[in-house]
Amino acid sequence: MATMATNNTDEIEEIEKKEQxxxxxxxxxPEFLIKHPLQHTWTLWYYEPDKQKSWEESQRExxxxxxxxxxxx
Numbered sequence: 820m821a822t823m824a825t826n827n828t829d830e831i832e833e834i835e836k837k838e839q840x841x842x843x844x845x846x847x848x849p850e851f852l853i854k855h856p857l858q859h860t861w862t863l864w865y866y867e868p869d870k871q872k873s874w875e876e877s878q879r880e881x882x883x884x885x886x887x888x889x890x891x892x
Contacts, residue, residue: 857886
């Protein structure tokens with residue numbers, strides 16, 4: 820039973836080490852780390868028609884983004 824716990828601990832340590840390595844930004848070329856800005860900020864809206872509200876009041880902002888990478892996030 821103690822061997823199994825040690826193996827699990829070793830596996831967990833190995834997984835944590837791989838996660839740290841994969842989040843190391845130094846291994847990525849700079850062009851992968853640079854965000855690509857858009858000319859303008861874009862906002863996506865949701866419109867739910869409601870005759871009790873004005874057109875403006877029926878709009879709900881979903882998200883805004885100003886880089887291509889933020890759009891795909």
